[in-house]
Amino acid sequence: MGTPVIELRQVRRDYAVGEAVVHALRGVDLRIEQGEMVAIMGTSGSGKSTLMNTLGCLDRPSSGTYRLDGVEVQGLDDDARADLRNQKLGFVFQGFNLLPRTTALENVLLPMLYDRRGRFSDPHARALRALERVGLGERTHHVPSELSGGQQQRVAIARALVTDPALLLADEPTGNLDTHTTVEVMALFQELNAQGITIVIVTHEDEVAVYCKRAITLRDGLIERDVAVQGRRAAEDLGAWDRTGHRPQVDHLPEGRPPGEPS
Amino acid sequence: MKPTHLVGLALHSIRRNVGRSILTMLGVVIGVASVVVMVAIGMGAQAEIQARIDNLGTNMIIVTPGTSSRGGVSGGAGSMNRLTVDDAELLRREGQLLSAVTPVIFTRTRILQGGMNWFTTIYGVDTTYEQIRTWPVDSGRWFTAEELRSNRKVCLLGATVAGNLFPEGDPVGQSVRLRDVPFTVVGVLKAKGQTPEGSDQDDVILAPYTTVQTRLSGRQFIAQILASTWGKDDVPAAMEEVKVLMRESHDLSRGEDDDFEVKDQSQLGEAARGTTQVMTMLLSAIASVSLVVGGIGIMNIMLVSVTERTREIGIRRALGARRGDVLAQFLVESVVLSGLGGLVGAVLGVVITAVVGQVTGWATAVTTSSLALALAFSGGVGVFFGWYPARRAAALDVIDALRYQ
Numbered sequence A: 001m002g003t004p005v006i007e008l009r010q011v012r013r014d015y016a017v018g019e020a021v022v023h024a025l026r027g028v029d030l031r032i033e034q035g036e037m038v039a040i041m042g043t044s045g046s047g048k049s050t051l052m053n054t055l056g057c058l059d060r061p062s063s064g065t066y067r068l069d070g071v072e073v074q075g076l077d078d079d080a081r082a083d084l085r086n087q088k089l090g091f092v093f094q095g096f097n098l099l100p101r102t103t104a105l106e107n108v109l110l111p112m113l114y115d116r117r118g119r120f121s122d123p124h125a126r127a128l129r130a131l132e133r134v135g136l137g138e139r140t141h142h143v144p145s146e147l148s149g150g151q152q153q154r155v156a157i158a159r160a161l162v163t164d165p166a167l168l169l170a171d172e173p174t175g176n177l178d179t180h181t182t183v184e185v186m187a188l189f190q191e192l193n194a195q196g197i198t199i200v201i202v203t204h205e206d207e208v209a210v211y212c213k214r215a216i217t218l219r220d221g222l223i224e225r226d227v228a229v230q231g232r233r234a235a236e237d238l239g240a241w242d243r244t245g246h247r248p249q250v251d252h253l254p255e256g257r258p259p260g261e262p263s
Numbered sequence B: 001m002k003p004t005h006l007v008g009l010a011l012h013s014i015r016r017n018v019g020r021s022i023l024t025m026l027g028v029v030i031g032v033a034s035v036v037v038m039v040a041i042g043m044g045a046q047a048e049i050q051a052r053i054d055n056l057g058t059n060m061i062i063v064t065p066g067t068s069s070r071g072g073v074s075g076g077a078g079s080m081n082r083l084t085v086d087d088a089e090l091l092r093r094e095g096q097l098l099s100a101v102t103p104v105i106f107t108r109t110r111i112l113q114g115g116m117n118w119f120t121t122i123y124g125v126d127t128t129y130e131q132i133r134t135w136p137v138d139s140g141r142w143f144t145a146e147e148l149r150s151n152r153k154v155c156l157l158g159a160t161v162a163g164n165l166f167p168e169g170d171p172v173g174q175s176v177r178l179r180d181v182p183f184t185v186v187g188v189l190k191a192k193g194q195t196p197e198g199s200d201q202d203d204v205i206l207a208p209y210t211t212v213q214t215r216l217s218g219r220q221f222i223a224q225i226l227a228s229t230w231g232k233d234d235v236p237a238a239m240e241e242v243k244v245l246m247r248e249s250h251d252l253s254r255g256e257d258d259d260f261e262v263k264d265q266s267q268l269g270e271a272a273r274g275t276t277q278v279m280t281m282l283l284s285a286i287a288s289v290s291l292v293v294g295g296i297g298i299m300n301i302m303l304v305s306v307t308e309r310t311r312e313i314g315i316r317r318a319l320g321a322r323r324g325d326v327l328a329q330f331l332v333e334s335v336v337l338s339g340l341g342g343l344v345g346a347v348l349g350v351v352i353t354a355v356v357g358q359v360t361g362w363a364t365a366v367t368t369s370s371l372a373l374a375l376a377f378s379g380g381v382g383v384f385f386g387w388y389p390a391r392r393a394a395a396l397d398v399i400d401a402l403r404y405q
């Protein structure tokens, strides 16, 4: 195996709240390899968002080390982290976070505007290809308000992958979508993952996690459970759903081993 | 981000909120338009005064009797009137840099002419007065050196006098009585217009100074000596030369003050020019206040915009925008907003200036430099008043901004 995409060692994140200190992450060790598709789960307040912000270089750990695609993140200043986000990460948010009154194409062009390395010779063509890849080749000049939730999330995914990031980070990407659309979006993620893109999805829904290859559960700022997931095919579920008219039964996640134990 | 991107982004954002953008720009539009109009009116007034100064004569030097402190007693200006025809003669003879010299004697008089009654000033002058003041005749002719030498009772009428005494018909060849002395009108002068101070130069009668001295005023002293130089560049040196010659002529010893004053033509309009300059500055300053008010309007809307677009800022930062990129984005937006306002204001200012000029008949002058200045100023307003909102935008925390509802 080559360099892991993510390597966290004893990552802690403390928040000072008035006099008290909240330990949002309490020494997380995590390794995610190239080509994985990981769900990060846990109850509210377990530290998912904090972990997500850390992985996304939006926040810095209080202690511990974080390597993203071979780059030491702790110690980087604000500008360097902005550049790193631009080069290595693609974000997909729960609320889609597209710029309003801005066409799908312009939204997808956005991350390439902040490229400082001249990596993209023809951003326009690239953006069109990314939109085609998510099945929106026909909707490039629509603004978000003219698109359905699922379509908006596809635009956001196109925007996240247009720069060929080492890691695609999705924060509750299906939280605002109905079940059918959720499965559609998961089918898209699976397709992209099959093409080699490493994906981390924060979710609290089992029916999202079942389409991932690995599920990590946080509890009180620590990894409580880390299991391999049977690769269920979202595309097949969609086909069955459309054929039969009702939704296929989705099984629960398996009880897994605690982290650190050999499989 | 490339500058073209930033400008494109700014225009995009301005278009997203057309109505509000226009209202925001309005302050700058009005500010710039009023600066352009005020400066145009002021510059027009200055240009008119300059034209009047130029119109006074050609490379002209004026000698007048000055204040004297002889015997320790200081009199008022002109209290020791010691200019004489001899002084003028000396300047004519010795002045190397002077191309022409004339004494000038003033005397006020009433003229009775065929029932018409007119009060005016008679100037007793040399024939060189025509050249020095660039003042040819409109009809008839100038009096000659011969007529001057032999004290002939001939005169030239200024356009105003001619029009008043001879409402119809040619005055040339007619006779007018000046203090009961009959003079023959040999010519009518071309109209010359107003002095820089605004008095009518055509309300005048010119006659040989010899005749005026012997027949009308009877005084030995003269009011002014006018001289002109060969070239414009000679004026400063010629003024020095005149001073030296005048001191010589007046027999002043070292340590004694001049009892005369030497000015050049440009100094004549100084007071009037100073007034219009102050007026221009005052008007522009008042107009600039509205530009500043416009700037505050921009700052206000930019602050609102930063708050409204907090989430957008968060998205951009997550996708790789540095704080500097966000700062640049909002700063450029404010500058573009203000600059567009400046552009519209400049055009509006030119139009208003033209209308004001038409309606009032005032001289106006819209100069490229005043337009450029107004535009630069509006850009500056954009930077100045956009800075604080842009700083606020750049200072936002990514995570908070992303979470902002």
Ligand SMILES: Nc1ncnc2c1ncn2[C@@H]1O[C@H](COP(=O)(O)OP(=O)(O)O)[C@@H](O)[C@H]1O
Residues within 6 Å of the ligand: A015, A016, A017, A022, A023, A024, A042, A043, A044, A045, A046, A047, A048, A049, A050, A051
């Ligand atoms: N900015 C913050 N300031 C203070 N406490 C915070 C902050 N963000 C998160 N926390 C606390 O850290 C803990 C983990 O929160 P979070 O990472 O948001 O969990 P989750 O996303 O799983 O709900 C919670 O107790 C939360 O209250």
Ligand SMILES: [Mg+2]
Residues within 6 Å of the ligand: A045, A048, A049, A050
């Ligand atoms: Mg959360």
